Amino acid sequence: xxxxxxxxxxxxxxxxxxxxxxxxxxxxxxxxxxxxxxxxxxxxxxxxxxxxxxxxxxxxxxxxxxxxxxxxxxxxxxxxxxxxxxxxxxxxxxxxxxxxxxxxxxxxxxxxxxxxxxxxxxxxxxxxxxxxxxxxxxxxxxxxxxxxxxxxxxxxxxxxxxxxxxxxxxxxxxxxxxxxxxxxxxxxxxxxxxxxxxxxxxxxxxxxxxxxxxxxxxxxxxxxxxxxxxxxxxx
Amino acid sequence: xxxxxxxxxxxxxxxxxxxxxxxxxxxxxxxxxxxxxxxxxxxxxxxxxxxxxxxxxxxxxxxxxxxxxxxxxxxxxxxxxxxxxxxxxxxxxxxxxxxxxxxxxxxxxxxxxxxxxxxxxxxxxxxxxxxxxxxxxxxxxxxxxxxxxxxxxxxxxxxxxxxxxxxxxxxxxxxxxxxxxxxxxxxxxxxxxxxxxxxxxxxxxxxxxxxxxxxxxxxxxxxxxxxxxxxxxxxxxxxxxxxxxxxxxxxxxxxxxxxxxxxxxxxxxxxxxxxxxxxxxxxxxxxxxxxxxxxxxxxxxxxxxxxxxxxxxxxxxxxxxxxxxxxxxxxxxxxxxx
Numbered sequence: 123x124x125x126x127x128x129x130x131x132x133x134x135x136x137x138x139x140x141x142x143x144x145x146x147x148x149x150x151x152x153x154x155x156x157x158x159x160x161x162x163x164x165x166x167x168x169x170x171x172x173x174x175x176x177x178x179x180x181x182x183x184x185x186x187x188x189x190x191x192x193x194x195x196x197x198x199x200x201x202x203x204x205x206x207x208x209x210x211x212x213x214x215x216x217x218x219x220x221x222x223x224x225x226x227x228x229x230x231x232x233x234x235x236x237x238x239x240x241x242x243x244x245x246x247x248x249x250x251x252x253x254x255x256x257x258x259x260x261x262x263x264x265x266x267x268x269x270x271x272x273x274x275x276x277x278x279x280x281x282x283x284x285x286x287x288x289x290x291x292x293x294x295x296x297x298x299x300x301x302x303x304x305x306x307x308x309x310x311x312x313x314x315x316x317x318x319x320x321x322x323x324x325x326x327x328x329x330x331x332x333x334x335x336x337x338x339x340x341x342x343x344x345x346x347x348x349x350x351x352x353x354x355x356x357x
Numbered sequence: 358x359x360x361x362x363x364x365x366x367x368x369x370x371x372x373x374x375x376x377x378x379x380x381x382x383x384x385x386x387x388x389x390x391x392x393x394x395x396x397x398x399x400x401x402x403x404x405x406x407x408x409x410x411x412x413x414x415x416x417x418x419x420x421x422x423x424x425x426x427x428x429x430x431x432x433x434x435x436x437x438x439x440x441x442x443x444x445x446x447x448x449x450x451x452x453x454x455x456x457x458x459x460x461x462x463x464x465x466x467x468x469x470x471x472x473x474x475x476x477x478x479x480x481x482x483x484x485x486x487x488x489x490x491x492x493x494x495x496x497x498x499x500x501x502x503x504x505x506x507x508x509x510x511x512x513x514x515x516x517x518x519x520x521x522x523x524x525x526x527x528x529x530x531x532x533x534x535x536x537x538x539x540x541x542x543x544x545x546x547x548x549x550x551x552x553x554x555x556x557x558x559x560x561x562x563x564x565x566x567x568x569x570x571x572x573x574x575x576x577x578x579x580x581x582x583x584x585x586x587x588x589x590x591x592x593x594x595x596x597x598x599x600x601x602x603x604x605x606x607x608x609x610x611x612x613x614x615x616x617x618x619x620x621x622x623x624x625x626x627x628x629x630x631x632x633x634x635x636x637x638x639x640x641x642x643x644x645x646x647x648x649x650x651x652x653x654x655x656x657x658x659x660x661x662x663x664x665x666x667x668x669x670x671x672x673x674x675x676x677x678x679x680x681x682x683x684x685x686x687x688x689x690x691x692x693x694x695x
Contacts, residue, residue, distance in 0.1 A: 198566075209561065211562070212563075215551070223568075224566055226555075
């Protein structure tokens with residue numbers, strides 16, 4: 123049984139089902155990546171795991187516990203950290219306040235160590251901690267967003283397209299940081315538009331097409347699969 | 358040289374001092390409106406009458422104190438009664454939320470529906486206030502009248518023009534300074550205050566961070582009620598208490614909140630002072646002021662008043678229209694009213 127297991131997930135936003143019988147798993151200290159063409163239901167699958175999409179069928183289990191009926195807020199308390207794709211920082215608050223808000227559910231004072239760890243991981247944030255988050259560059263904002271999610275000390279970190287709209291250099295940097303986070307033993311699940319780069323750091327890759335699992339394998343194997351390359355990675 | 362000094366004293370006495378006192382009152386009112394907007398995302402039209410309601414309770418309590426010969430002279434007795442008004446206004450806001458606004462919030466009604474509902478609350482509250490205390494104009498101030506008397510000022514400086522500062526004006530500015538400082542301290546230094554700012558900034562992300570929305574809404578109404586009672590009482594001490602004027606003052610309060618950028622507390626304070634000073638500056642007759650500064654032959658024949666004081670409210674309206682046309686987000690880039 124995997125640490126995180128979304129099994130046979132079927133559901134959508136009230137209209138037709140966006141994902142159908144979708145299965146996604148993640149393990150501690152491993153990176154799982156969901157890729158696929160536009161409209162394949164990648165983000166929906168991740169939102170379903172986080173409880174932002176109502177499931178008609180299927181279950182979500184975290185560490186052996188059925189969390190299918192829990193609200194997103196309750197899942198945060200269970201140890202899930204979620205970084206939305208857009209509007210993922212408090213733009214009118216300082217970097218430090220953003221991180222403090224991430225630790226809001228934790229006891230006051232317990233977060234100081236975690237903040238030091240986040241500053242170790244993202245040194246630029248320490249430098250900019252009194253700056254308003256809305257004034258930061260796209261890449262720095264993403265760091266704030268990931269740092270905020272890490273402040274809850276999650277056991278599972280979920281990232282919805284963390285590299286959307288950042289330059290290739292910043293993207294490489296963000297992937298490096300994600301590998302550093304993986305090294306701390308956190309389970310990581312992310313949705314990525316930049317499929318080839320994402321699969322190259324993935325321990326497990328899920329290729330979704332029209333809301334269904336099409337290919338599931340290690341990132342390396344998917345990258346070298348000629349059929350996957352031809353259909354989804356542009357040759 | 359003394360002509361210039363006289364002119365400046367004249368201007369301070371008739372434009373700056375009353376403008377700053379009135380600006381403080383508007384700032385307090387606009388803070389309440391902007392806070393409710395920042396958290397609940399609708400323009401709360403009942404705010405002016407919540408001010409009247411809180412002030413009414415202060416007035417009733419003041420009479421009760423005066424009847425018992427309890428006072429804090431030379432300060433007005435109303436200041437002692439203010440906590441009662443604060444409790445009443447906050448309690449009213451929380452009950453209005455429980456009875457009216459919560460229903461629409463849970464249904465996720467669009468802001469315009471909540472706005473209309475707040476107009477309903479406003480009418481109901483106007484009825485309550487008139488039923489209890491009536492529509493008449495009443496005096497709220499007692500105790501000493503002046504902080505600085507015009508005659509004393511003239512004696513001390515030897516100038517022809519006097520500067521008078523009423524105790525109520527000094528008190529208004531002091532109380533506003535304390536209230537605004539306390540509010541900003543709360544919003545920036547406490548956990549609950551930061552949660553409110555986070556909620557106002559990005560509701561979804563605040564919920565993901567574990568912020569309890571009911572708690573945030575509770576604080577917003579509580580603080581808005583407190584600010585309303587303080588603003589209303591200060592206005593009442595400075596001028597007088599007449600329920601209808603508290604409905605009228607809603608226009609300059611909204612102008613101030615929108616000018617500063619609605620949802621932005623700092624903007625509300627700045628907006629309050631700009632609107633108030635514009636009102637006093639535009640409706641002041643500059644004839645005497647100019648007589649000090651220009652040669653006798655240039656002396657103006659008219660009053661040199663840009664607008665009659667009867668049109669005071671039109672200035673707020675004009676500011677409102679211009680801001681909405683030119684810069685709908687306000688000076689400090691608040692949210693756009695939708």
